[in-house]
Amino acid sequence: MVLWRTVRAVPGWILALALGLVLLVLPWAGLDFSASRQIQLTLILALVVSGLNLSLGYAGELALGQAAMYASGAYIAxxxxxxxxxxxxxxxxxxxxxxxAVGVVTGIPGLRLGSWSLAMTSFFLVLLVPDVLAIFPRATGGRNGLSGIQSPTLFGTLLDGTGFYLVISVVAILWFAVLRNIVTSRHGIALRVLKQSPVLAASTGISVFRMKLLAYALGAIPAGLAGALFANLDLYVSPEAFSFTFATTVLSASILGGSASVYGALVGAAVMQFGPNQSSGFQQYALVFTGVFLVVGGVLLTGGLARVCRVLVTRLDRMAQPEVNTVATGTGPAPNIPPYKGATLRIRDVSKAFGGNQALKDVSLEALPGTVTALIGPNGSGKTTLLNMVCGFYRTDSGEITLDGAPLHGLTSDGVARAGVARTFQTPNIPAGVTVLEAVASGRYTGHRTSVLAAVLRTPRFRRVRHEDLREAERMLALVGLDHLRDTEAVSLPLGMRRLLEVARALIDAPGVLLLDEAASGLDEHEVERLASLIRQIRDAGGTVVLVEHNFRLVLALADDIAVLAHGQLITTGPPEAIERDPRVLSEYLGVDPAPTAAHTSTDRMTGAATSGENT
Amino acid sequence: MTLIWGGLALGAVYALVAVCYNIVFISSKTFNFAQAQLIMVGAFVAYTGLVTWKLSVPLVMLLAVASVMALAAIEERLAVRPVKDPHNILVTTLGVSILLNGATQLVWGTQPLNVPFFGGNDVLELFGGQIYPVEIALVLVAVVLVWALTRLSRRFLVGLALLGMSEDREAAMLRGVNVRRLAFGAFAFSGAVAGLLGMFVGPKTFAVATLGASLALKGFVVLAIGGFGSMPGTLVGGLVVGLAEALAARYLGGEYANITVFVILITILLVRPAGLFVRVRERTV
Structure with missing residues (x-):
């Protein structure tokens, strides 16, 4: 176990680097021709597979077009x-x-709808390869293939077999380093956010379409490189090398190795290259085998071999870890929120109809910095609809929504988020496969930008932003009392903690307006208390908070202003003391008709009953 | 005119594939990649029944329907239902389609097989063009099938339950609809339809192992044009794709047929991503 701890103390990239060095010295260790060729083909396949991983594993979109990009790379070279x-x-x-270029141009239409649209357009792209080649038979050799490619050179010197082996190895090592840098950076986390839910991604300010396009287009690059290498390996290119069978081999390798992993591509490619692609007697059954494999892999092997490894590593970690008896609970003095300037959210005469159903009618509302505005009303009264309109998920039929005077209506949902509106969700929405700390840090993705290139090169700017990301996230975690869980996988938290995590994520970039959608439901008493004191702190720091809540007691205790919605209309607004006694609120929201004589006592009783009822 | 008839019949084939996609899509919001392969298997079974075994037409029809329905049922049980992550259904149904491609190659070989049409193979003259009986039959089958399915979904409880299910799965469940069984039923039903269609599609396109991929894609384009879940949309989509392909092949050259269809697909996705006949639904949180 001590051994294991020592191994784990070594950063993961050292192991990868070591593997890369072994790869580079292999030619001098008596590598024979056929083994060398297999390794080169594996590396070429691995490059293509890793491109697919970016879009399938990280952005969550099945694309089969890598074969076409591979083909374009090969023919260009x-x-x-x-x-x-x-x-x-x-x-x-x-x-x-x-x-x-091929990736961007063909990705745009398919990605607008996502899912099968991309799968199908990219699939179509693969089948078009021979047709496109047939249109230019003179240049490409049409269906006969392109021959007469000259041996590659490097800086004017002719490359021999070993030289070309080294070129392939270096390209593969560099690409995997690039991929690793992207995936472990904030861009990688943003991709996971996107995979979890486009709605969540948009609410953190990520443009869903551009992010998907980024992943798909980036994935085209290694395919193009692989194509160029392939053309120079055999000095002959034929359309058959880019058939649909190749596309399915790539997909199988991706799933086998684990789509959401960096080095899984290499493992998957190696298995496919040394396995099914090897024996020619097997060719006949190759399709059947691939088909069965995809079915079994899709049903059972969620996460591929990479996942198996990860589970194993976690288990060994746990065994190697010295027993910790006392789990430090985050009850220490919570840090203060530094004063910041909230924004004024103004909703004026907003209406919305879904078909014949008038969900909202002429609703006006104002939320000021340094105040908590609560939005209450029975189920179906339009609270969530209003929230969704502020966030840009629905278009307004009429009326306007402004933030510090700048219009929000008409912006896309990610635009609204970038304008300074942060929110939490009724059902916590947390990406899989990231730690608590990373999940919170993802709230800063669009507020503090660094380019993908900066992440690849690990520029000083990128390092600074990452450092700030982590520091801010730690501060937020301390604030919500989750700092002891920073390295836990975020989705494994219980409901209450996930809600607090969402609040931390929404708060991390000092949003102009913080929208809390039923943040207290499902929390236990302590957690509600923590949330309440947190909200008060935000308000005292100068933030603008809008609270959609069913817990009437919490609302009365927290809100400076309460707006009551019923049947899509605002029935009243006012301070808690007024709302508590408003007869219309009592009848609409609490469903009671207070007797004029015993108004006070019955109200209290009913309020209590309603509150406990809502809590269950 | 001959060209138009050919294009129309081809369009009808694609529309029929799209109808099958729709049956599954409406019932379970999943997309069965292997649907076209099921039709292809139907065509092969029809060939075996009619040519190799020389069985009577109703018997072959029964055989094709039963065998393909069984295949679809097995697919649902093994490759769709146990999949937890809906993203993976694309992968598993793609797996089934590849598996069927490979299996048909093993059983029937790679040469195109000529499936005879039970309605006769004599060329007819219609409005100054030549047309095969099977081409008339294809167009008729497409129109009748769309009409019947639309009626079924409006008039019968099963259809209404299906529509309800596609609208909101949980609500349908709460109303006592056995969602899983219905989804399974729809899957098997789409298989039965696919088996029957094999009898009609085979004579037009030949039974060949590469048929699946091209049918799958063109069927998808039809769906993209008509809108996912829209039955009448499949007829319009089929019309567009079939005619475009026939005209492009005739006037631009064979290698432009697929490219033309691809360009149409891209244009539609850019201009009207939800198709011509489906309203864009607003997103909810």
Missing amino acids: GLLSKAGHTDILVQLLVAGLGAL
């Missing part, structure tokens, strides 16, 4: 070579860019 540009670096650059 082949044609360049025939035109006399044999330098492998030039070919790699042009092929990568060409594949990127």
Whole structure:
């Protein structure tokens, strides 16, 4: 176990680097020709698979188009070579860019709908490859394939077999380093947020479409590189190499290795290359085998071999960990929220109809900095609809919504989030596969930008932003009392803690307006208390809080202003003392008709009853 | 005119694939990648029944319907129901489609097989063009099937339950609809329809193992044009795709047929992502 702890103390990338070095010295360790060729083909396949992983594993979109991008890379490199540009670096650059262009152009229409649209358009793309080639038979050799590619050179010197082996290895190592840097950065977490739920992504200010396109287009680059390498390996390219069978091999390798992992692509590619692709007697059954494999893999192997490894590592970690008896609960003095400037949210005469159902009618509301505005009303009264309109998930039929005078209506939901509206959800929405700390830090994704390139190169700016991300997230966790759980997997938390985590995520970037959608439901007494004191702190710091809540007692205790909705209309607004005694509120919201004589006592009793009723 | 008839019949084939997609889509909001392969198997079974075994037409029809329905039922049980992550259904049904491709190649080989049409193979003259009886039959079957399914969904309790289920699965469950059984039933039913269609599609396109992929894609394009879940939309979509493909192949050259359809698909997805016949629904949290 001590051994295991020592192993774990080594950062993961060291192991990967070591593997890379082994790969580089293999030619001098007596590697024979056929093994060398298999390794080169595995690396080429792994590059394509890792491109698919970006879109399938991280952005959650099945795309089969990698085969087409691979083909474009191969043909670009082949044609360049025939035109006399044999330098492998030039070919790699042009092929990568060409594949990127194909990815962007074909990704845009499919990604607008997502899911099967992308799967189908990209599938279609693969079947189009031979047709496109047939249109230019002179240049591409049509269905006969492209021959006459010259041997690759590097800086003017001809590459021999070993030299080309090294080129492939270096390209693969560099790409995996790039991928690893992207995936472990805030962009990788943003992709997981997107995979979890587009609604969540939009509410943290991530543009769903652009993020998906980013993943899909980035995934095209390694496919293009792989194509260029492949063309130079055999010095011959035929359309058959890019058939649908190849696309399914890539998919199988991705699922086998684990789509949501960096090095899973390598493992999956190795298994497919040394397994099914190897024996020619197997060819006949290859389709059947692949089909069965995809079914079994899809049903049983969620997460692939990478997941199996991860589970194993976690188990060993737990065994190796010295027993901790006392779990430190975060009851220490919570830090204060530094004063910040909230924004004024103004809703004026907003109406919304769904078909014949008038969900909201001429609702006006104002939430000021340094106050808590509560929105209450029975189920179906339009509270959530109003919230969704503020967040840009619904369009307003009429009326306007402004934040510090700037209109929010008409913005996309991610635009609203970037304008400074943060929210929590009725059902906590937390991405899988990230720690509590990362989940909270994801709230800063759009507020503090760094480019993907910066993440790849780990520039000083990127390091600074990441450092701030983590520091701020730790501060937020301390604030909500979850700091002792920072490295736990976020989705494994119980409901109450997940709600507090959402509040922390929403609060991390000092939002102009914080919308809490039934944040207290499902919390136990202590957690409600914690939440209440947190909300008071936010208010005292100058933030604007809008609270949609059923817990009437909590609302009375917290709110400065209460707006009561019923049947899509605002029936009254006012301070808690007034609302508590408003006869219309009592009849609409609490369902009682207070007798004029014993108004006070019966109200108290009914309020209590209603509150406990709502809590169950 | 011959060209138009050919295009129409082709469009009818694609529309029929799309109808099958829709049956499954309406019932369980899933997309069965292997649907076109099921039709392909139907065509192969029809070939075996009619040519190899020389059975009578009703018997072959029964055989095709029963065998493909069984296949679809098995697919639902093994490759759709146990999948926990809905994203993975795309992967597993794609797996089934590849599996069926491979299996048909093993059983029937890779050469195209000519499935005879039971309505005769004599060329007819219609409005100055030549047309095969099977082409008339295809167009008729497509129209009748769409009409019947639309009626079924409006008039009968099963249809209403299906529509309710597609609207809100949980609400349907609470109203006493056995959602799982209904989804299974719809899946098996789509298989039965696919088996029957094999009898009609086979004579037009030949029974060949590569049929599945091209049918699957064109069927999808039809769906994208008509709108997911829209039955009348499939007829319009089929019309557009069939004619476009036939005209492009005739006037631009064979290699442009698929590209033209692809361009149509891209255009539709860019201009009207939800299709021509489905309203865009607003998103909810």
